Amino acid sequence: MKYKGKILVVDDEIDIRESLSHFFKKEGYSVDSASSKKEALDLFSKYEYDVVFLDLKLPDGNGLDLLKEFLELNLESQIIVISAYGNIETAVSAIKLGAFDFLEKPFSIYQAKLALEKAIEKKKLTLENLYLKLSLKEKEEQALFIGEDPKIKQVLEKAKIIATTDSNILITGESGTGKGLLAKKIHEMDLIYKGPFVCVDCGSIVPTLFESELFGHVKGAFTGAHTSKIGKIELAQGGILFLDEIGNIPLDLQAKLLKVIDEKEFCPVGSNKIIKANLRIIAATNKNLKEEVKKGNFREDLYYRLNVVHFHLPPLRERKGDIPLLANYFLNYYSKKFNKNIKSFSSEAMNIFLNYDWPGNVRELKHLIERIVIFSTKNIITKKDLILADFEIPSKKASNTSEETIDSENILPLEEVEKNYILKVLKALNWNKSLASKKLGIDRKTLSLKLKKWNIIN
Template sequence: MRYKGRILVVDDEIDIREGLSIFFQKEGYQVDNAENKKEALEHFSKKEYDVVFLDLKLPDGNGLDLLKEFLEINYESQIIVISAYGNIETAVSAIKMGAFDFLEKPFSVYQAKVAVEKAIEKKKLLLENLYLKLSLKEKEEKINFVGEDPKIKQILEKAKIIASTDCTVLITGESGTGKGLLAKKIHEMDLVYKGPFVCVDCGAVVPTLFESELFGHAKGAFTGAQQAKIGKIEFAQGGVLFLDEIANIPLDLQAKLLKVVEEKEFSPVGSLKVIKANVRIIAATNKDLKEEVKKGTFREDLYYRLNVVNLHLPPLRERKGDILLLANYFLKYFCEKYKKPMKIFSPKVLSLFMDYHWPGNIRELKNLIERLVIFSTKEEITEKDLLLAEFEPLVKEKRTEELTKELVTSNGEEIVPVEEIEKQYIIKVLKQLNWNKSLAAKKLGIDRKTLTLKLKKWGYDKQLF
């Protein structure tokens, strides 16, 4: 039976404790119980409870006082107050203090079950609202994972199978190949983890704040921790935790992440309580993790635990059949986004797209199409629009043409030898850089030795550098 949550029963009556424990354990919950205030606080400070049944009359303290302490430790836990001495006034006091519900003894296990299910639903909504308020979830662009290439179709077939399991997934591929979109596609199809999709960009988090960002922290855990913070793992409860650029996780935290993957539990920074991590972990990287393991920057055991299923996304240059499909998809998307009439690409533009090698992959294509939609004023997108949108091949071509034109004009000739063009350009660069050969070689994309030989050949070897 799938794990549903964790419950704490606090009551001095053994029949109540055992009755609720046996019933809810059969329902798929993990249950602890305590007969007094001291035991209850010991449990509550060490574990994360979704729901607490709290008796108002305890042998060593008042239940309302304990309710206040519970909520100060973890206000997300839903407290169901129970009492044989209950009345409307007591119930109102408990609810005003933050209790979720009030049950008067005697009550049936089915009444308790309904209350627990509602409480857990309330906690889920609370986490979702907190997530939005703290702006921890980026506004999702409604861009789908698109592709008709046989390699992509095979990956999507595997993703459908994965969606019916609870396994971890490692997505690999060059930067810009769509690893994040594939992770969202898996979540979209997920039959097990239907909760939120929470992304952590491991390359963007400050190393010193990484542990707190991922695991959360308790109040007073470190200087400046004036209040408790919920980590990204907890926000992802019941859903998917997507760890993008996983190779950037600090080595000293990889052991703690390994525990999350292996044992499905973690503790916030500065806290002894253990929280169940009911999440699917999907990791992604553009690095070779086997090489990172060899270099000692990535734990081997964590690599194998993450790499249960590996989905490798090919670069765009290896799925050329999808280039025009993606270009037209993004064209439609951005025309709708910017409320512009639908446009078309000229045949020459489509040809240039197919010939280009796309080093930035799908991200580069997407960003280019967005610029084209923004800058183009006519229905058909032409080479002129590509140049305005800074399409790399045309920009380079324009620079070469401008240089040639400049040299032809300055020499008063219709045709200038290629070597002369090269010589004058190199000398021009050197003059701009105060004849710094090392810097000039770097800017020109050649080594210093090659530059020195060329200058010697042209009679510039006596020049002071």
């Protein structure tokens, strides 16, 4: 008989467990059963169930509480709540929490069968939608690797080679060039570390929580540690730990990370238990780490441990020949996503793209075209569509800055020019950081990091 799915029956009444298990096994399903909350959680944590029949009254806990825990562990599992004490309020509460259906005891075996078949169909549709979204996401992320520029082709060739080794990797490049996407691509191709891909955004973690985030902690390790927590290093066992914006890790933690790399082991905060660290580290940054080493902000020994293999992603302004390819790729992607029939760009619109410097790089181009497609009502994108999507078209003066004269006595450092301009933009927009980052063509995280670096708080 064809295998139809895996079911868990949770009920403290043995007759119900046995009758449902016997019937569904005959129908071709794999069935497990549990008589308590603890037993059910143990099973649910180990196996993936398509459908769960869950009694609301259990000897060691409330079924609605267990329903919440099930859905936290696996949103795709369909939960059918059963109870002899059911009423409309209980049914509504269960459905609001995420249950698929509600059966009130006594119910016939055929009522249970009908509910099961509907739940299996819902699970199938849920997975199909999930696979479709993942497929679209994969197509979106492939944009980084579209292009004929020799620099991008070299990156891909190096990625294929490094996937056969266990060396640590450092990826550099401006914000928006696709450092995280390259790390994921390397993970996809990795022949050694096939385990999970675990990302740590070093730019958004509160400094005092860095150590706990990376190494985990045991209960009572510090004030507020009411439960134990597994750190990202342990979660990445057998896979890749991606340290995004590595330049933001505090110096004291850099020493501990160096020890993990050298000794391949670590201890959670507040524990003497030694845990082996079997993983590859990929770090990324938009900072110049060599300069950070000179300034004393980054350990030289850690820099060389991470920089065994170096990838640099060029900014979009250095690979302008790829702009038409990328623009058309995103146009096709978002046209399908939003069910529109947009075919191409006008030559005027494409020339505007080619004469723009793209400070936000590929990410800025992607988000711009998404907005353009949302607002467009025609099948060809024109200059008007760019304006409608809030794209500030560069003036001729801005695009010919090389012809402007500069007073040699009043030359400012590039960072100071950037700082002054960003502050002017923020003031003009009443310190709306989300709008400012959009206008500047950078993400909000990058803007926040710059303000933090300049000690500007608002």
